[in-house]
Amino acid sequence: MAKLFNSNSLENLKKNKNLKILIILIGSILIAAMFPRGEALEFDVSVGSIWIQDDLIATMPFEILKDPESYRIEKLRASQGVFSVFEKKHNVKEQVLDSVEIFNKLLISKVDKELEQNSTNSKFKFLSSESVNKIKEIRKYENMLSVRYPITTEKLFSNIVEIFNKIYDKDFLDVNFDEIEKDSIALRDGKFENLLPKNKFLDKSENEKRIDNLIASYSTTDPEQMSIYFEYIQHFLKSTISFNENLTNNEIKLAQERVSKNIGLVEENERIVAKHNRITPDIKQKIDSYRIARGEERGIWSRILQALGKILHVLVIISLFSLYVYLFRPKIYNDNSKIFLITFIILLISFIAFSINRINVNAPIELLILVPVVSMLLTIFFDSRIGFYGTIVISLIVGGLRGNDYSLAVMNIVAGGLAAYTVRDIKNRNQIFRSFLFILIGYIASILAFGLERFAPWEEVLIQCGFAASNALFSPVLTYGLIIFFEKLFKITTDITLLELTDFNHPLLKELARNAQGTFNHSLTMGNMVESAAADIGANPLLVRVGALYHDIGKSQNPSAFVENQIDNYNIHDQLTPDQSAAMIIDHVPQGVQMAEEENLPVEIIDFIKTHHGTLLVSYFYDKAIEENANTNIEEQKYRYPGPKPFTKETALLMLADACESAVRAMAEPTPEKIENIISNIISSRLKDGQLEDSPLTFSDLSKIRKSFLATLVALHHKRIRYPKQDEMESEISEDKEK
Numbered sequence: 095m096a097k098l099f100n101s102n103s104l105e106n107l108k109k110n111k112n113l114k115i116l117i118i119l120i121g122s123i124l125i126a127a128m129f130p131r132g133e134a135l136e137f138d139v140s141v142g143s144i145w146i147q148d149d150l151i152a153t154m155p156f157e158i159l160k161d162p163e164s165y166r167i168e169k170l171r172a173s174q175g176v177f178s179v180f181e182k183k184h185n186v187k188e189q190v191l192d193s194v195e196i197f198n199k200l201l202i203s204k205v206d207k208e209l210e211q212n213s214t215n216s217k218f219k220f221l222s223s224e225s226v227n228k229i230k231e232i233r234k235y236e237n238m239l240s241v242r243y244p245i246t247t248e249k250l251f252s253n254i255v256e257i258f259n260k261i262y263d264k265d266f267l268d269v270n271f272d273e274i275e276k277d278s279i280a281l282r283d284g285k286f287e288n289l290l291p292k293n294k295f296l297d298k299s300e301n302e303k304r305i306d307n308l309i310a311s312y313s314t315t316d317p318e319q320m321s322i323y324f325e326y327i328q329h330f331l332k333s334t335i336s337f338n339e340n341l342t343n344n345e346i347k348l349a350q351e352r353v354s355k356n357i358g359l360v361e362e363n364e365r366i367v368a369k370h371n372r373i374t375p376d377i378k379q380k381i382d383s384y385r386i387a388r389g390e391e392r393g394i395w396s397r398i399l400q401a402l403g404k405i406l407h408v409l410v411i412i413s414l415f416s417l418y419v420y421l422f423r424p425k426i427y428n429d430n431s432k433i434f435l436i437t438f439i440i441l442l443i444s445f446i447a448f449s450i451n452r453i454n455v456n457a458p459i460e461l462l463i464l465v466p467v468v469s470m471l472l473t474i475f476f477d478s479r480i481g482f483y484g485t486i487v488i489s490l491i492v493g494g495l496r497g498n499d500y501s502l503a504v505m506n507i508v509a510g511g512l513a514a515y516t517v518r519d520i521k522n523r524n525q526i527f528r529s530f531l532f533i534l535i536g537y538i539a540s541i542l543a544f545g546l547e548r549f550a551p552w553e554e555v556l557i558q559c560g561f562a563a564s565n566a567l568f569s570p571v572l573t574y575g576l577i578i579f580f581e582k583l584f585k586i587t588t589d590i591t592l593l594e595l596t597d598f599n600h601p602l603l604k605e606l607a608r609n610a611q612g613t614f615n616h617s618l619t620m621g622n623m624v625e626s627a628a629a630d631i632g633a634n635p636l637l638v639r640v641g642a643l644y645h646d647i648g649k650s651q652n653p654s655a656f657v658e659n660q661i662d663n664y665n666i667h668d669q670l671t672p673d674q675s676a677a678m679i680i681d682h683v684p685q686g687v688q689m690a691e692e693e694n695l696p697v698e699i700i701d702f703i704k705t706h707h708g709t710l711l712v713s714y715f716y717d718k719a720i721e722e723n724a725n726t727n728i729e730e731q732k733y734r735y736p737g738p739k740p741f742t743k744e745t746a747l748l749m750l751a752d753a754c755e756s757a758v759r760a761m762a763e764p765t766p767e768k769i770e771n772i773i774s775n776i777i778s779s780r781l782k783d784g785q786l787e788d789s790p791l792t793f794s795d796l797s798k799i800r801k802s803f804l805a806t807l808v809a810l811h812h813k814r815i816r817y818p819k820q821d822e823m824e825s826e827i828s829e830d831k832e833k
Contacts, residue, residue, distance in 0.1 A: 108430045117430065121437040122412055126404035128448035130497050139381055143373050144456040150366040156387035157356035158380055165355060172349040178274050179341040180267065182283040183334055187262035190330050191255060197330075198251045205233050220329040225322045250319065253312045254326050260308055261331070266296035268333035280345075281335065295335055305331075360384070370456075407494060412440075415487045419480070426476060435584050436472065436480075440488055443468050447495045460499070461561035463492050465506040466513035466533045466569040470526065471576060474588050478518035485510035501544045509536030509562075513569065521593050523577070527570045537562030587696035592640045595699065602647045602693055609650040612658030616755060617643050619810065623751045624744075627802035631795040633743040641702030641748050644695065648686025648703070655679060658759075672719035676712045676733045683707060683735060705745040706752050707735040708785040739788045746789035747799060750777060754803050764811040766804070773803050 107113060139145070160168070201221075207213075209230060221229075232247050271292055279292050296304065309323045357379075360366065366380050367373070373381075420427045427433070447463045468488045473481030486507055493503030513536070516529040538559055545555040580586060598607065607614040620642040628635040653659040654666050655678045667675040686703040716733040740746035753776045758764050761772070777796055780786055791799075 122408040129404045158358040159383040169350040173346045176345045177280040265334045266301040271297045447492045469510035469514040470573045473514040481514035505540035512536040533566035606650045610653035613649045630798040638744040645702045645706045648682035672715040676715040705740045708739040709737040741788040
């Protein structure tokens with residue numbers, strides 16, 4: 095199955111401008127959503143807490159709303175006070191008897207027709223087949239004049255009418271008493287409504303018992319008649335007093351609407367709560383009511399405009415930072431993964447600020463917002479300037495989240511700036527913790543400045559210093575943990591990681607030093623060469639130095655194949671064909687890549703291993719193959735390294751240094767003139783071969799590299815002054831060896 099994203103698509107995503115804009119826009123919207131509404135009512139208050147903000151003055155008159163639970167209970171009580179509404183229906187008996195008479199005529203007509211046609215297919219609505227057969231039987235014997243039947247259809251129907259007349263002697267309900275909560279009902283008769291006891295009427299179950307007794311009295315000799323009576327009554331019976339659910343619900347709704355929502359009124363310019371007052375239930379209710387009133391006053395359009403204002407507020411701050419990154423840090427700007435990392439870090443601390451703002455206590459908890467974490471993370475991941483400008487951005491955002499708190503913004507800028515300073519040249523992870531003192535100094539200096547300016551009590555200043563100390567303590571701890579997390583999540587290689595890789599106790603370097611001493615020395619020499627040149631061309635000296643240490647680790651698997659490790663006159667290539675030798679030489683690149691991946695080296699270091707020979711031709715063995723096989727077409731590709739070509743300043747610099755150091759080391763008499771010529775020739779040959787076409791090196795950079803390499807290599811290979819009598823000492827040593 096093909097991979098969902100290949101390397102090209104991922105690279106395109108990293109540079110996609112639309113994605114970059116989307117990341118910044120979404121980040122700004124999320125931060126804006128955390129901003130307060132521009133008033134002291136943004137945060138919830140709890141009963142018993144202290145109001146630590148300025149006096150809250152009503153800017154408009156508003157009603158003090160009841161507590162939601164109290165209002166709910168009052169509405170429930172109001173609904174419980176409503177009586178069930180019933181309607182009195184007139185002429186019900188007449189309507190029922192008319193319906194019975196019409197049905198009886200239709201029934202007799204159909205029965206007679208069926209008897210005449212000797213058919214049994216007719217259906218009679220609600221009557222069961224047994225009841226129909228009974229009526230047919232009665233009607234059949236009626237038509238037989240010679241036979242008398244105990245009852246006629248006329249008598250049967252007459253009994254039904256009599257039963258209905260007796261049923262309607264009393265008014266009855268269509269529900270049972272236990273379905274009515276109260277002892278009385280609201281009986282609506284036309285336009286009038288009376289409150290009457292429910293037991294004045296028959297309920298549904300009582301009426302059913304009365305009907306059972308009536309039916310039994312008319313069918314004592316013939317149980318089949320009882321079934322007919324039941325079916326008639328079940329179908330035609332209608333109550334004289336019916337429950338009206340809609341009217342009852344309307345009465346409940348009206349009763350609830352009559353319950354007042356408020357318990358008082360606050361006038362415009364009236365003080366709702368004073369600063370440092372304790373929040374009582376009444377005060378809390380006033381504050382909550384004021385918040386709702388202001389929301390209703392503004393309306394949806396005002397809310398939309400305010401939301402746009404917040405987003406613009408954040409975008410203005412972030413845009414300045416983005417502009418700096420765009421102008422002075424194009425590598426960061428062109429990498430969406432790094433843009434996302436910066437946005438995520440700012441979002442993280444913004445969320446911490448938002449969460450702390452939700453806590454309403456009489457303490458300076460705003461000093462627990464860990465702004466120095468942003469300063470240290472951005473400095474360690476990128477550089478001190480990004481760290482400092484990032485500190486300004488997050489400080490302004492946090493100040494905005496606290497209701498445009500200028501003093502807090504200044505405190506965070508000072509403390510965060512010092513935090514960035516402490517980790518600007520960090521050498522190991524433990525150095526992060528030295529920032530504690532600088533962060534604390536920054537906060538204390540700022541707290542004292544603002545405290546003295548406004549004559550703050552010393553107790554208040556000391557409390558603020560205590561919270562600042564907590565910030566100074568937790569910021570390095572959180573930074574330490576987040577570095578590890580972000581390094582793995584975003585595949586970031588920090589200077590800390592690179593410095594750790596320079597430790598010669600690293601397994602790969604130990605193996606290289608043990609198995610391939612010549613290659614190890616070559617790597618050390620290259621490290622010195624490239625570090626100096628990188629500083630001259632604006633590359634990363636530490637990165638290229640580490641790349642130099644690890645670029646040839648693949649040679650440790652077969653050290654004797656490389657001349658720098660051959661300590662006697664034996665050369666393994668004398669026993670191999672040119673193509674075998676070339677394959678052995680080329681193989682140190684994929685071998686090195688495999689070893690690096692197994693040891694989880696950063697991708698940036700693996701790139702040095704892959705690119706330090708680019709797609710160069712192993713010319714010695716290629717020429718040898720042509721010489722030995724003059725009449726055979728030699729495939730050049732088999733004698734070329736797999737690449738890719740160098741694509742950064744650092745990888746291109748390493749390729750040039752590798753070739754120059756090896757060539758100079760092979761010279762018998764490395765004079766400055768010869769060294770300069772060979773450096774120039776190598777740089778020219780790499781340019782002609784197209785090995786530098788993917789790198790951002792300029793001709794100015796190449797000139798600086800040439801000068802730097804020359805200075806370093808001349809210093810390494812300069813002739814030393816022979817000491818007096820050195821020839822005699824060497825002669826004596828030689829004689830001793832012969833003995």
